[in-house]
Amino acid sequence: MPREVRERQMLDAAVAVFARRGYRAASMDEIAELAGASKPLVYLYLNSKEDLFSACIRREAAALIAAVRAAVDPGAPADRRLWNGLRGFFAHTAAHPDGWAVLHCQARTHGEPFALEVAALRQQLVDVVTQLITETAADSGCTAPLPETEVAGLAHALVGAAESLAGWSNERDGAAACERETAATLMNFAWTGLENLTHGRRWAPVGA
Amino acid sequence: MPREVRERQMLDAAVAVFARRGYRAASMDEIAELAGASKPLVYLYLNSKEDLFSACIRREAAALIAAVRAAVDPGAPADRRLWNGLRGFFAHTAAHPDGWAVLHCQARTHGEPFALEVAALRQQLVDVVTQLITETAADSGCTAPLPETEVAGLAHALVGAAESLAGWSNERDGAAACERETAATLMNFAWTGLENLTHGRRWAPVGA
Amino acid sequence: MPREVRERQMLDAAVAVFARRGYRAASMDEIAELAGASKPLVYLYLNSKEDLFSACIRREAAALIAAVRAAVDPGAPADRRLWNGLRGFFAHTAAHPDGWAVLHCQARTHGEPFALEVAALRQQLVDVVTQLITETAADSGCTAPLPETEVAGLAHALVGAAESLAGWSNERDGAAACERETAATLMNFAWTGLENLTHGRRWAPVGA
Amino acid sequence: MPREVRERQMLDAAVAVFARRGYRAASMDEIAELAGASKPLVYLYLNSKEDLFSACIRREAAALIAAVRAAVDPGAPADRRLWNGLRGFFAHTAAHPDGWAVLHCQARTHGEPFALEVAALRQQLVDVVTQLITETAADSGCTAPLPETEVAGLAHALVGAAESLAGWSNERDGAAACERETAATLMNFAWTGLENLTHGRRWAPVGA
DNA sequence: AATGAATGAGCGTTCATTCAT
DNA sequence: GATGAATGAACGCTCATTCAT
Numbered sequence: 037m038p039r040e041v042r043e044r045q046m047l048d049a050a051v052a053v054f055a056r057r058g059y060r061a062a063s064m065d066e067i068a069e070l071a072g073a074s075k076p077l078v079y080l081y082l083n084s085k086e087d088l089f090s091a092c093i094r095r096e097a098a099a100l101i102a103a104v105r106a107a108v109d110p111g112a113p114a115d116r117r118l119w120n121g122l123r124g125f126f127a128h129t130a131a132h133p134d135g136w137a138v139l140h141c142q143a144r145t146h147g148e149p150f151a152l153e154v155a156a157l158r159q160q161l162v163d164v165v166t167q168l169i170t171e172t173a174a175d176s177g178c179t180a181p182l183p184e185t186e187v188a189g190l191a192h193a194l195v196g197a198a199e200s201l202a203g204w205s206n207e208r209d210g211a212a213a214c215e216r217e218t219a220a221t222l223m224n225f226a227w228t229g230l231e232n233l234t235h236g237r238r239w240a241p242v243g244a
Numbered sequence: 245m246p247r248e249v250r251e252r253q254m255l256d257a258a259v260a261v262f263a264r265r266g267y268r269a270a271s272m273d274e275i276a277e278l279a280g281a282s283k284p285l286v287y288l289y290l291n292s293k294e295d296l297f298s299a300c301i302r303r304e305a306a307a308l309i310a311a312v313r314a315a316v317d318p319g320a321p322a323d324r325r326l327w328n329g330l331r332g333f334f335a336h337t338a339a340h341p342d343g344w345a346v347l348h349c350q351a352r353t354h355g356e357p358f359a360l361e362v363a364a365l366r367q368q369l370v371d372v373v374t375q376l377i378t379e380t381a382a383d384s385g386c387t388a389p390l391p392e393t394e395v396a397g398l399a400h401a402l403v404g405a406a407e408s409l410a411g412w413s414n415e416r417d418g419a420a421a422c423e424r425e426t427a428a429t430l431m432n433f434a435w436t437g438l439e440n441l442t443h444g445r446r447w448a449p450v451g452a
Numbered sequence: 453m454p455r456e457v458r459e460r461q462m463l464d465a466a467v468a469v470f471a472r473r474g475y476r477a478a479s480m481d482e483i484a485e486l487a488g489a490s491k492p493l494v495y496l497y498l499n500s501k502e503d504l505f506s507a508c509i510r511r512e513a514a515a516l517i518a519a520v521r522a523a524v525d526p527g528a529p530a531d532r533r534l535w536n537g538l539r540g541f542f543a544h545t546a547a548h549p550d551g552w553a554v555l556h557c558q559a560r561t562h563g564e565p566f567a568l569e570v571a572a573l574r575q576q577l578v579d580v581v582t583q584l585i586t587e588t589a590a591d592s593g594c595t596a597p598l599p600e601t602e603v604a605g606l607a608h609a610l611v612g613a614a615e616s617l618a619g620w621s622n623e624r625d626g627a628a629a630c631e632r633e634t635a636a637t638l639m640n641f642a643w644t645g646l647e648n649l650t651h652g653r654r655w656a657p658v659g660a
Numbered sequence: 661m662p663r664e665v666r667e668r669q670m671l672d673a674a675v676a677v678f679a680r681r682g683y684r685a686a687s688m689d690e691i692a693e694l695a696g697a698s699k700p701l702v703y704l705y706l707n708s709k710e711d712l713f714s715a716c717i718r719r720e721a722a723a724l725i726a727a728v729r730a731a732v733d734p735g736a737p738a739d740r741r742l743w744n745g746l747r748g749f750f751a752h753t754a755a756h757p758d759g760w761a762v763l764h765c766q767a768r769t770h771g772e773p774f775a776l777e778v779a780a781l782r783q784q785l786v787d788v789v790t791q792l793i794t795e796t797a798a799d800s801g802c803t804a805p806l807p808e809t810e811v812a813g814l815a816h817a818l819v820g821a822a823e824s825l826a827g828w829s830n831e832r833d834g835a836a837a838c839e840r841e842t843a844a845t846l847m848n849f850a851w852t853g854l855e856n857l858t859h860g861r862r863w864a865p866v867g868a
Numbered sequence: 869a870a871t872g873a874a875t876g877a878g879c880g881t882t883c884a885t886t887c888a889t
Numbered sequence: 890g891a892t893g894a895a896t897g898a899a900c901g902c903t904c905a906t907t908c909a910t
Binding site: 474475476477531535557558560561562563601602605606608609610611612613614615616617620621634637638639640641642643644645646647648649653654655 | 820
């Protein structure tokens with residue numbers, strides 16, 4: 037069996053086991069068995085548990101960001117592009133729950149080396165969203181430009197909301213059927229909020 | 245040294261170590277040493293690693309929800325109350341980063357028993373937010389009542405956004421100084437978005 | 453509470469726990485709790501786990517040998533005395549199963565110090581039986597005196613048979629009702645066997 | 661080194677250590693060291709301390725019962741067969757004192773799972789003896805058939821006597837030289853006793 | 869007379885990792 | 890290319906034992 041195929045099987049197995057058990061609790065024995073290979077072979081191809089986990093993170097992160105980027109159709113108007121990006125995100129995470137679990141739940145909780153890898157992914161997501169926000173603002177006739185820090189904050193809020201909704205809708209119904217509805221909820225929330233902000237309509241505490 | 249004091253020291257140490265290392269990677273030796281006690285004493289007071297982790301989760305969850313509830317001043321108008329709740333949330337998570345890390349990052353990734361405990365906390369947060377949203381809608385002269393499912397979705401999105409922002413602002417600057425700014429960002433986003441929604445102003449995909 | 457009473461309670465508890473769990477698996481915590489005293493008090497009175505176990509063995513051994521000796525009525529004819537001794541043995545072991553378990557099952561399996569104590573008891577039992585055998589032989593008109601080694605062997609066989617029957621009849625029916633029957637079985641077996649031996653009627657392998 | 665060989669070495673070491681120390685006091689470290697292997701290998705091959713002990717019991721029990729069955733030559737007359745069986749029993753226990761100690765002293769004192777395994781062995785021994793008694797009775801022209809319960813009692817008594825004598829002769833002299841003598845003592849005792857019983861010659865307490 | 873508080877030492881078990889083949 | 894055999898190191902947990910009071 038060619039190395040490339042074997043390696044993909046190993047990564048598939050590793051993602052599944054890491055998602056189910058967590059990084060520490062996952063055992064190389066279980067991964068090797070699920071991959072249908074012997075343990076020394078896993079070490080020959082992937083060096084160590086740490087490298088294996090990193091490889092999983094990188095592969096899943098690349099797949100996710102690629103899915104989102106592909107969903108954002110560059111030719112569409114700004115509002116459609118935000119909408120498409122959200123749908124792409126929800127669709128991919130729903131279709132690859134193990135990969136999403138590794139990225140969202142496991143990678144950030146196990147020390148620096150992995151946290152850095154996943155932070156890079158997150159930054160890419162935030163970059164995409166930042167650009168979408170900027171474009172959206174411009175497209176809807178922005179009259180009150182937002183400071184850079186606030187845009188970053190909004191992007192983080194949006195990503196967090198998306199992550200939270202992804203988890204919520206996944207556990208509410210196994211089927212990904214309502215993915216569209218979930219996206220719509222968030223889109224409504226974000227879109228109208230953004231429009232107000234970019235037109236200077238803000239809320240302010242009375243006493244401040 | 246009286247038992248109560250020792251027990252609190254142990255929980256403090258456990259929260260710190262669990263936050264830094266994760267549940268599996270944390271060793272009872274390290275926790276005991278950080279608590280300034282011997283390992284058998286930790287077991288005598290807290291039974292097992294699992295019980296110790298549960299105790300940490302319960303203590304930190306109770307503290308967080310109490311902080312949020314205390315911040316939401318029942319006498320204030322609805323917008324102020326949402327604002328206050330957000331500030332309370334951000335202030336508490338910034339002041340107790342280890343506790344927040346245990347709740348947000350570690351507890352959900354290590355098996356059913358802990359996930360259930362933290363799900364209960366999250367539900368309490370969502371409940372609080374749901375009520376705030378409902379009141380806010382009523383207070384601002386709602387003309388387009390939202391279906392229950394959508395309110396739940398919004399609440400989850402808001403909580404997710406808040407969680408994400410908490411993590412972002414915590415790692416951006418150790419100081420809790422900008423907590424107010426973070427809360428303002430989210431408040432603006434949420435408040436204006438909500439007002440539009442409750443007055444029937446929505447975004448809809450063109451082709452749908 | 454006077455020391456003597458407390459000490460007896462401790463020994464009672466220890467015998468029960470040692471019988472149920474074995475020497476190593478028995479924990480001083482459980483013994484102290486069952487005795488209704490604190491652990492340091494147990495140590496104050498009985499020094500160590502080893503000493504406590506020794507004390508149990510000595511007390512139970514003394515009680516058993518006393519019961520057997522009391523049962524053997526010195527005034528009766530030899531056959532009656534053997535019969536009475538057997539009945540005394542079975543009655544006592546049935547009435548004190550924990551003590552018997554400690555002596556028979558636990559004490560011999562846990563290293564030299566305890567094995568020696570229980571060997572002493574066994575020797576006393578063998579001595580009693582040896583004397584009974586000798587007397588019985590004399591009483592029934594012995595025509596073929598038995599060598600000393602053989603008497604010792606017979607005594608050991610008899611004690612072993614008695615021990616085995618004690619266990620068997622105990623587990624066959626919880627009630628000690630059939631103790632008499634058990635004793636009769638053994639008595640028949642031993643008595644007639646002895647009579648033949650002491651009159652020179654032996655079995656011998658054909659080719660020897 | 662092939663697995664089979666290693667596994668036998670481990671069982672040999674385990675039998676020796678369990679015999680010397682008892683189940684609880686035996687440490688897996690000592691067993692592994694005596695077996696000339698590392699501890700993880702012992703676990704890889706034999707799963708757990710409990711499984712290891714069970715494996716010891718089963719192996720030694722099978723060896724003992726096989727030795728006795730092999731000694732009982734089916735073609736010989738009944739008295740010879742009883743004689744041969746006794747000699748086989750004494751010879752095997754003398755040649756494998758550790759195995760015998762595990763079966764007789766340790767296995768019965770450490771909880772249900774092991775007690776059941778050794779009870780099965782004992783039942784097999786009792787069955788063999790029961791059959792030998794029945795055949796012996798028939799062979800010697802039985803005129804007073806014994807009730808089934810009494811036969812069972814006699815078998816238990818005989819096995820107990822044999823077990824006791826095995827221990828006694830083993831500790832009296834390490835050499836197995838006197839095994840023949842020990843067997844003769846018991847055979848004389850049992851044979852003549854049986855013959856009387858099966859011809860209705862019994863002892864009865866005077867007052868009963 | 870009696871105990872709450874505390875620990876050093878050790879055990880059963882697991883796991884990532886490496887050779888020799 | 891692929892593996893059966895093997896291990897050093899560490900971890901969760903328990904227990905006999907001792908002080909200070």
